[in-house]
Amino acid sequence: MTEFGTLNWSILVMYVIANLGLGFYLGKKIESANDFFLGDRSIPWWAIGISVVSTYVSALTFLGGPAWAYTDGLSVIAIHLNYPLVIFFVVTFFLPFFFNSGVASIYEYQEKRFGPTSRSVMSGVFLLSQGLTSAAIL
Numbered sequence: 001m002t003e004f005g006t007l008n009w010s011i012l013v014m015y016v017i018a019n020l021g022l023g024f025y026l027g028k029k030i031e032s033a034n035d036f037f038l039g040d041r042s043i044p045w046w047a048i049g050i051s052v053v054s055t056y057v058s059a060l061t062f063l064g065g066p067a068w069a070y071t072d073g074l075s076v077i078a079i080h081l082n083y084p085l086v087i088f089f090v091v092t093f094f095l096p097f098f099f100n101s102g103v104a105s106i107y108e109y110q111e112k113r114f115g116p117t118s119r120s121v122m123s124g125v126f127l128l129s130q131g132l133t134s135a136a137i138l
Contacts, residue, residue, distance in 0.1 A: 037104050045099040049091035056087065
């Protein structure tokens with residue numbers, strides 16, 4: 001299967017068109033930065049939690065976990081078994097706290113609590129770790 005094929009191209013084109021159409025339709029409702037970044041705070045915290053889980057469990061995790069277990073043995077399954085526990089803990093305890101505190105991100109909360117230097121340092125650490133993680137995955 002070296003060719004992408006007509007069926008695959010048509011599905012891809014329809015997917016892109018549908019996403020652009022949805023973005024154009026929903027984009028008309030956005031009037032401020034608060035609407036864009038926070039959804040005007042009209043989404044409940046548990047729905048945001050589901051979104052976080054969906055984002056976290058990406059295709060790389062979904063496909064990479066079994067591949068990692070295949071190459072290194074089933075001892076790595078302990079890491080993947082802990083994901084649901086950690087996600088449940090975060091969504092149940094941390095997410096409602098930050099949602100109700102009126103901040104858009106953990107970094108905004110950190111700036112309010114510890115100052116702008118703290119926010120900058122932790123943002124840099126996050127960007128560096130994500131860059132290294134992406135490099136390792138690729």
